[in-house]
Amino acid sequence: MRTLHSALIVIAVAVASVGPVLAHSLEEVDQDLRAKETYFQPVDSEAPAFTLQDAAGRTVSLSDLRGKVVVLNFVYTNCPDVCPLHAERIAELQTMINQTPMKAVVEFVTITTDPKRDKGTVLSEYGQAHGLDPVNWMFLTAAPGQPEDSTRKIAEVYGLKFTESEEGMQMHGVVTHVIDQDGRMRARFHGLKFEPVSLVVFVNALTNRTQKPHGHPEPGFWDSLKGLIR
Template structure:
């Protein structure tokens, strides 16, 4: 993130912090207050659908592996012609902001392909470079050899995504949703589409971490949040 982008993000956070909705630590009111700030945010508060998949190298990866972290999750497929690459680049930018500060070790980013037959290990390995992900806390997952070809599409439907197959190209059309999973596997909320504010998602993740650590949002709040952009 360059200096101008950091300054713009900090200015946005300063404006948010100045509003009555964020004047105090939100605590149990975090979801309601995020609804006031972000029109594309949806409260969920339910157990996240579990999964046991594998990465591009065949290493088993389960959602439960990250019970002690905040998980930012999305579904993609590599040949997607429109929304998937745009969503991936947006999430990569959010990851870069988070990884630039103290929250990096508390947040895991996960992308899951809904086209495991065509998304080969080589394609999956290249995905991070193509879209700017940092593999230190991001992984892309696919089905395991013993799972059916539609296993990850079924999983995506469990997360609320629906698919439409186009007659012309057999492409899978689905919405762009960024899921935020709290520690312990609780699906906390969803950010829909591409128009949501990056800063709002970063702030939401920061507050989930703060709530989990039973911190007070007083004089140290601004230092903790602004630190991710320094």
């Protein structure tokens, strides 16, 4: 597993380091992922706005992140099973992307659906526990005065329902959302079985949209890369 993880990091570095030389269009990447990535859902709609608070008490709005690609997910820290796995998948993606120049133009955002419990040091300690780097990752919660269900309502407008049980747990699905530099939803990656390189390649296509390709890659390189997206 470690060898595979290392290989994926090398691939991510290779994809992004060559920049526009290997910049296949978003349409080409979208088509490839539709064919090979079972858990990929292309989207093209305005991302729902939000204004929340980070672990340090700073106000953060989605509009503040214009100009960056945003990788967004929802969890809550008291979740005993799938949320830690989702956090670790986000950390894996962040490690891959942060080995490349994309680090400067990609922001990872996690929103808690349990703002009553999840605030301040609880948020920052959760990130540390799961290997998330605050250099381009933030964990957001409800701001003072916002209702306790406000972040669950945000998740719902993103298409993800968190339903509270009598035991205080929340029943929910797992989705990783990708928002482009203009604040538009461009993709959902469902569950935890998608290939990490699929999301990295998609994000790379978004970051290269405004750059004009200056050449074409060697034929075998792109084909071998796509071969990893099953």
